[in-house]
Amino acid sequence: MSHTPRHFARLSDLSALVGQEIGLSDWLTVDQQRIDRFAQATEDHQWIHVDPVRAAAGPFGATVAHGFLTLSLLPPLFASGFRIDDIRMGINYGLNRVRFPAPVRVGSRLRGRFRLKAYEPLDGGAQLTVEVTIEIEGSDKPACVAESVSRRFV
Numbered sequence: 001m002s003h004t005p006r007h008f009a010r011l012s013d014l015s016a017l018v019g020q021e022i023g024l025s026d027w028l029t030v031d032q033q034r035i036d037r038f039a040q041a042t043e044d045h046q047w048i049h050v051d052p053v054r055a056a057a058g059p060f061g062a063t064v065a066h067g068f069l070t071l072s073l074l075p076p077l078f079a080s081g082f083r084i085d086d087i088r089m090g091i092n093y094g095l096n097r098v099r100f101p102a103p104v105r106v107g108s109r110l111r112g113r114f115r116l117k118a119y120e121p122l123d124g125g126a127q128l129t130v131e132v133t134i135e136i137e138g139s140d141k142p143a144c145v146a147e148s149v150s151r152r153f154v
Contacts, residue, residue: 006082011126011154014084015119022130023082025112027137028073030065032106038069052106065104070134070144071095077112077134078148086154093127093149102141109137117147125153 006023008014014022032052039050047054048064055063104110111134118129127149134144 003080005080008082008084010086011084011152014116014126014128015121017116018119020116021113022116023078023112023114025077025079025081025114027109027111028076029109030069030073030104030106032063035063035065035069035106038066038072042066042068044068060103060105063106065106065108065143067100067144070100070104070110071098071146073110073134074112074132074146074148077110077132078114081112081114084152087152088154090150090152093151096129096147096149098144098146100144102136102139102143104136104143108143110134110143111137122151122153125151127151
């Protein structure tokens, strides 16, 4: 079941929200098929990701998602977390900090929590620095905490 993302009519509406939570995404399930497709795309076939039998006896008791797979889920998490109507284009500008505090076991459900850290006006738009916490359903520790820097243009 999905929820309605937080809605902003204008990019400039975010300028007053620095330091505040601006969105919470839908839950997204990380299944073995997603992990296998990521392994194939990145050529990272380490057994903790792609060998369920061996991984069952390993340190996590099951296969786990690649950290970079978790990070690569930012676009769909952002999309279901909040919406800005007047954006015509957005680009990823980079990441300031990324950490993976807890493994994502196969079958886990993840969601993103977004807090605006900085809003910097640009010609035709703004640069947003958003602290993203990717939560694991039922876990006290997040899967990932990252500062995502993007440029949005109106």
